[in-house]
Amino acid sequence: MLHRKSKVFLDTVHGYISVPDIYCDYFIDTLLFQRLRRIEQTSMRSLYPSARHDRFIHSLGTFHLGSKIFQAIYQNSSSELPEFSDALWDKMQETFEIACLLHDCGHAPFSHTFEKYFDRPACLSDKLIQASKNKQFKYDIESQADAAEHEKVSAYLVFTYFLEKLKLLKVDPILVVRMIIGCLYEVEKTPKEKLANCFISLLKGKIIDVDRLDYVTRDKWACGFSSNNVSIERLLSAACIKKKDDKYYNCFYKNALSEIQNVIDVINFQHIWIFSHHKVVYDQYILEKAIEKLSTQLSGTSDKEKSLNKLFNIESFFGTTKIGTHSIYLPTDDDLVHYQKIYLDNNSYAKEWLSRNHKLKPIWKTFAEFNTFFSHLSPSMLEEGGNLEKQSTKIIQIFLSSHNENKENYLRLGVKPKFKVIGANEVFIAINDNIVDYDTLKLPQKTNNLTRFFFYIFIPSHLIQFSNELIDSLKEIK
Amino acid sequence: MCYIIDSESVLLNYFSKNESSEISFRDLRSLRKKIEENSKDPVYVDIRYNSLRDAISLHRDVFSMELTRISIKKTDAEELKVDFVDKIINSKLPDKIKAMYMDLISSTH
Numbered sequence: 001m002l003h004r005k006s007k008v009f010l011d012t013v014h015g016y017i018s019v020p021d022i023y024c025d026y027f028i029d030t031l032l033f034q035r036l037r038r039i040e041q042t043s044m045r046s047l048y049p050s051a052r053h054d055r056f057i058h059s060l061g062t063f064h065l066g067s068k069i070f071q072a073i074y075q076n077s078s079s080e081l082p083e084f085s086d087a088l089w090d091k092m093q094e095t096f097e098i099a100c101l102l103h104d105c106g107h108a109p110f111s112h113t114f115e116k117y118f119d120r121p122a123c124l125s126d127k128l129i130q131a132s133k134n135k136q137f138k139y140d141i142e143s144q145a146d147a148a149e150h151e152k153v154s155a156y157l158v159f160t161y162f163l164e165k166l167k168l169l170k171v172d173p174i175l176v177v178r179m180i181i182g183c184l185y186e187v188e189k190t191p192k193e194k195l196a197n198c199f200i201s202l203l204k205g206k207i208i209d210v211d212r213l214d215y216v217t218r219d220k221w222a223c224g225f226s227s228n229n230v231s232i233e234r235l236l237s238a239a240c241i242k243k244k245d246d247k248y249y250n251c252f253y254k255n256a257l258s259e260i261q262n263v264i265d266v267i268n269f270q271h272i273w274i275f276s277h278h279k280v281v282y283d284q285y286i287l288e289k290a291i292e293k294l295s296t297q298l299s300g301t302s303d304k305e306k307s308l309n310k311l312f313n314i315e316s317f318f319g320t321t322k323i324g325t326h327s328i329y330l331p332t333d334d335d336l337v338h339y340q341k342i343y344l345d346n347n348s349y350a351k352e353w354l355s356r357n358h359k360l361k362p363i364w365k366t367f368a369e370f371n372t373f374f375s376h377l378s379p380s381m382l383e384e385g386g387n388l389e390k391q392s393t394k395i396i397q398i399f400l401s402s403h404n405e406n407k408e409n410y411l412r413l414g415v416k417p418k419f420k421v422i423g424a425n426e427v428f429i430a431i432n433d434n435i436v437d438y439d440t441l442k443l444p445q446k447t448n449n450l451t452r453f454f455f456y457i458f459i460p461s462h463l464i465q466f467s468n469e470l471i472d473s474l475k476e477i478k
Numbered sequence: 479m480c481y482i483i484d485s486e487s488v489l490l491n492y493f494s495k496n497e498s499s500e501i502s503f504r505d506l507r508s509l510r511k512k513i514e515e516n517s518k519d520p521v522y523v524d525i526r527y528n529s530l531r532d533a534i535s536l537h538r539d540v541f542s543m544e545l546t547r548i549s550i551k552k553t554d555a556e557e558l559k560v561d562f563v564d565k566i567i568n569s570k571l572p573d574k575i576k577a578m579y580m581d582l583i584s585s586t587h
Contacts, residue, residue, distance in 0.1 A: 145527035385569030
């Protein structure tokens with residue numbers, strides 16, 4: 001194992017995080033990485049005021065968990081896998097740790113909300129292929145599922161901004177990129193490629209990976225919501241690599257089974273109770289509208305698409321870019337908040353978002369109420385674009401008119417709650433000498449019979465006292 | 479914001495309107511490109527790994543995901559019937575996008 005001089009960061013979630021000095025010099029103490037201090041981690045703050053965690057500490061946390069899982073795997077498995085030399089383990093550790101550290105460095109302001117504009121028209125995969133100058137990488141990236149935009153931007157920054165530093169460390173930039181975007185070697189020829197595939201899946205995996213483990217525990221800590229506790233120590237110490245029929249599997253020892261279920265439960269809790277919460281849904285909508293408007297204000301044109309493409313452009317990672325008469329460089333949430341304030345007078349959405357004085361309120365607050373009110377309707381009527389949604393328009397408008405309100409002054413926002421269940425070939429458990437698919441263990445998993453789609457209706461707050469009147473009318477829909 | 483065609487829509491439309499039992503990610507990427515390039519209105523086709531996984535998770539009896547492709551496990555699933563897809567999945571598609579999208583996704587294979 002590598003022994004390196006380190007600096008120590010104190011993190012409220014994981015405790016002391018020890019980072020090699022050289023990573024601080026080469027990666028962390030840079031404009032690009034420090035920018036992450038000003039990119040909010042989640043949209044949860046609209047619901048939980050204390051959720052002020054950012055992509056910077058999440059990146060350090062992911063690095064820490066990556067380092068810990070690597071050590072656990074080395075201790076649990078290296079003696080059983082003599083085909084992997086110590087030199088290979090050492091280089092893999094450095095590569096994996098750097099990938100963990102840099103995996104989110106390409107995030108857009110406000111994280112996932114606007115990242116799609118980085119890749120419109122789709123060009124990021126081509127940029128990565130060109131930068132790699134590697135045929136096998138080209139083949140693999142083109143034949144596998146597409147990564148998220150922020151992952152591709154992070155990967156591009158590895159190939160550009162951080163390339164010289166990686167060369168100095170003799171770390172393979174293509175492997176760092178593969179780990180960030182989850183691009184496996186389709187044909188594993190060398191020991192390096194075989195071991196690399198295991199670690200690619202541990203940064204961007206199907207269910208359990210260090211990125212997810214950090215944000216699951218960090219979001220829970222920052223928000224303060226009550227859900228299952230995940231014992232990260234127990235889970236990580238149970239990680240190992242097992243070989244069967246010349247194939248390598250990331251596994252967990254059986255003592256981690258309950259922790260695996262805990263991870264899934266926390267993820268599902270977040271999706272069902274937080275990301276589907278009416279406040280989060282409404283706030284997200286207002287933010288999108290505010291930034292859409294802002295982009296046209298900055299660019300001085302009415303073309304929203306072009307304006308958003310200018311505002312969320314990867315060129316702004318490399319130098320100052322112009323949008324209208326304004327300059328953007330390494331954009332963060334703070335920059336966009338600043339610009340929103342400058343143009344506040346002509347942006348009612350920005351006013352509403354910044355003041356959090358929501359003008360509209362929901363007539364029901366959970367999908368449980370939605371299901372109860374409309375339990376008599378067939379599933380097809382409840383679907384997105386179904387009869388309930390279609391017919392509700394007229395009923396809402398009649399309701400608003402009857403209360404002397406503008407009939408367009410409402411919002412109907414659809415939600416598709418996500419629910420994760422561990423499927424076949426997604427998690428493997430080492431039970432004695434056997435590699436067992438988690439899916440075949442027949443452990444109790446929570447129901448998948450979840451609401452596919454529901455919607456909220458938001459009406460002016462002064463009319464909320466009459467919401468039962470509207471709900472009763474909606475219940476008449478057949 | 480541009481109109482988003484989600485992963486569920488892409489998968490259900492593709493498999494209900496083509497006789498193929500699988501689609502490679504390579505083909506999905508070119509399909510995305512074609513749809514986005516041919517649309518007069520701004521549109522984003524979401525075929526990102528995590529979105530596809532969520533869609534497959536929603537229809538886990540119907541689809542399976544491998545390293546390079548998505549396959550169907552159950553050809554007679556209700557979700558793969560054209561009527562179902564048109565009524566449930568496509569009912570919200572804006573008219574300006576619908577014809578182009580249906581045309582491209584039906585003639586991919």
